[in-house]
Amino acid sequence: MNIKEKYRNWKLKQELAKISRTPFVRNIEELKKIGVIWQPHQKEAMNYLRNYFNKNHVVFRTYCVFDELSNPSAANNTLTTNDLNWWGIPKPEKTQDFMQAHFDVLLNIAMKQDFVLDYITALTHADFKIGWSPNEQNYFDLNINIGENQDVMFLVEQQIFYLAQLNKKNSR
Numbered sequence: 001m002n003i004k005e006k007y008r009n010w011k012l013k014q015e016l017a018k019i020s021r022t023p024f025v026r027n028i029e030e031l032k033k034i035g036v037i038w039q040p041h042q043k044e045a046m047n048y049l050r051n052y053f054n055k056n057h058v059v060f061r062t063y064c065v066f067d068e069l070s071n072p073s074a075a076n077n078t079l080t081t082n083d084l085n086w087w088g089i090p091k092p093e094k095t096q097d098f099m100q101a102h103f104d105v106l107l108n109i110a111m112k113q114d115f116v117l118d119y120i121t122a123l124t125h126a127d128f129k130i131g132w133s134p135n136e137q138n139y140f141d142l143n144i145n146i147g148e149n150q151d152v153m154f155l156v157e158q159q160i161f162y163l164a165q166l167n168k169k170n171s172r
Helices: 002-018 042-056 092-100 114-124 152-165
Strands: 033-038 059-065 103-108 126-131
Touching: 002 059, 033 042, 033 114, 042 059, 042 126, 042 152, 059 092, 059 126, 059 152, 103 152, 126 152
Parallel strands: 033 059, 033 103, 103 126
Antiparallel strands: none
């Protein structure tokens, strides 16, 4: 691990120490605001989520994180490598609107986690955070193991499935 990686990991731990949160799962029918972190090649999956939650009139906000190989146009809900400081940490002016919004659920549908995705996931204000990472150390309240099925649509369907199962009201 080089000095940049050590510093930014230390910085993330510093920021996390300022946050006190207890994960809270709402019934899927009671969700009011959803946040989704995605990457450009996952547009189909993001639109699937948007359509699923929009039929229930849920506020749906997205944040697209581009990698260094992409050359997107600048937008408010995107992050490019130009929006990172020298250390590789996202600049606050590009991320604070999304990260400070309060979400009932944050869905991270990225198939490969990196520092930038971890940073945004860890510091976004959300009652419950769902995603997938093969790493034991991750920032999800629910880490869905997709095993060998490395498909973003499968991950999205699993996220919806488990959201529906958690905190299900008993009908008697």
